Amino acid sequence: MKIIHLSHTDLDGYGCQYVSKFFLSKRYEMSFYNSNYGKEIEEKFDMILAEIDSSNEKTMIIISDLNLAPAQCDSFAAAIRERSGVKLVLLDHHITGEVCERENAWYYLDDSRCATKICYDFFSGIFGGNERLSALVDTINAVDIWLDDDPRFELGKVCMGAISSAKEINKVMFNTEGMNYIFYMIERFGDFCGVANGHIALDDALHSIKKDFFRKGSDDTLSNLVSRYMVGLLSEAKDEMSVEYRGHKGLVSTNIGDVSVIGNDFLMANSEYDFFINVTSKKTLSFRGNGKVDVSKMAAELVGGGGHANASGGFFAGFRDGYDYAEIRAQIENLIKERTGE
Template sequence: MTLTQITHHDLDGYGASTVVACLCDPERVVHVPRYGDVGPVVEAELKRLGRARARETLLLTDLGLEEPTIAFLRRFAAMNRRREPGDGHGLVVLDHHASSVEQLGRQGFAPQPDPDRPGLLRFGVDDPAVTVLIDEGSSATRMALTHRALFATRPEPDRAEDLAVLVEAVDAVDLWRKHDPRFPSGQALDEAFWDNVATLVPAGHPAHDGVVSRLLLDAAAALRAGATPADLERRVPEIRGAIVDDLMRQAPGDDPALTTRLRVARLLARSDALFHPLPDGTLLSFGLDPGTFQRVSDLIMAEGRAARVVNVQRTGTLSFRSNDGTALAGARLFRGGGHQDAAGGKLPSGTAFSLADAVAQVEPVLAPPRPAAEDSPFAALRNWKG
């Protein structure tokens, strides 16, 4: 069965996606940094699933449930009632935030304690295909492993021993168990995660989740072999280099003499997944780290793929780069300024939550559709026979 995972953009969220990837083969993984963006993201999934003929499973991990997301739970169940019996999509929610319990209570959902697992709460949504579990005493990473029967397609996880170390370390640091002996290891993992999650292979690229999961598992393997947090800090560049060596092995134009990030930039510059072409030829990306955007945009323009590139951040800021003097002209359309080939602006709405959302906001301003010939005020003159 097709599985899509939506998870938080932090160590625990990626820990949960790493667990899932060790137990099955998800079709897609969507990472959401802000709980306020969860509502629009799940609504987009609801529309997609409403059109899907085959049954799918949607897995939500480590996402604080706010009012729009809770409304989505009811709408998901309503969608399933419109489908054929037994053909409803599956929905699994694994969360551990106290605020989620409070929000569900405000929306009329009563918790049902699990007799076999103290601290675990179940919330019914009047749909047997929907499972909502909240456990304040467990990280989402541990919950994904504990409740793997809800989605797993493999009887045993890949790299089980390394995964067990990862789960313990993430559990300690995410629940802030400072006296747990694994807490320092969790902190070291957290540092390695944040140093690489956005600046190596960005979210949205097909290799992103595999790269981050391997980084976490290889780091966990080092911890399992006895590495201290200081040892791990020194090992991470070596781990990252090995991952990039494998990633770039078949990539054309690779230069092993360059730094890891400069090597990867050549791969990213050719990515159709990261860059959406606008009608005027501008390439638009979403949420790229500023350093990554600079490296990649330079390569895109040097290779002639586009003369102008724009990156939209979740906060609504836009960064334009060009090699034909048009960056400033683009930024001015978004209340911005700067240099002819390097400028910035701000979205009218203030924020964006996905690449599709960024395109929907930028395209009408930057590359508005031209009127058809018959709509032109000169069409009548051109067609007049006299």
């Protein structure tokens, strides 16, 4: 049996997945997806259905910290009915899901607890509790439902901020690695639960915690450690991330942080590549080169941009952001074909 867990993109949402992983990962194969509200939920659910259809395994879908609209509930329920061996459960605390809860037996709602605590109470009731995890869950609960008189509230605030700023690994390109990073951060948060002035201690330790995750070998600055880690991931996946421009080979990334460092480091580590393009949700393109192609001319031809021979930028007005990397890369590939005629 497979477990697929779709959750929100904040501390509470990831906390739900940390809890399910804690209780279930040794028993079942697991996949994790994350979404904000609205149409993105539908797109992620379609990705989940595609995974189910490709594996043909018995599957439990868990949705947490996301309230669905009635039309989404109807659509999801119909999709489940069409597939044998697939079950769905939703664990949430947003009162706006009240109508859906009344009409769907698989929809569980309790607005007195955060979704992470709902998940913990659900799974610990089956498998037994864990003291360390319970303390962490109570910390998340204190900040998520804003119990500002709770002694764990200030620590929860630091945890919440740390997760919202953990952007070093783009999950569209590297979902598994991105989830491992988030889970590592949450695991380390547990070290500060019950500690005097734990919120201050965690705030002081966050830089070192991040370095601990990205350090593979010798120490360095956080920026260089992240770049080394990301260049490793990009290098492993480069065959699926490549594009051609006028006889030159390049790589396409999306919403990658510190593109100047990572782009240049990738080109230094992969001499067969001549340029590096990063496209963002804001439709901006960053071009980096290594002297083999003038990326200022490339940016000018493709999007009317420009800059320097090895570092340029532009605006891709027709770009459509999404959650499938292959579709993002295809848009850059099509842009190159349209503008060069090749």
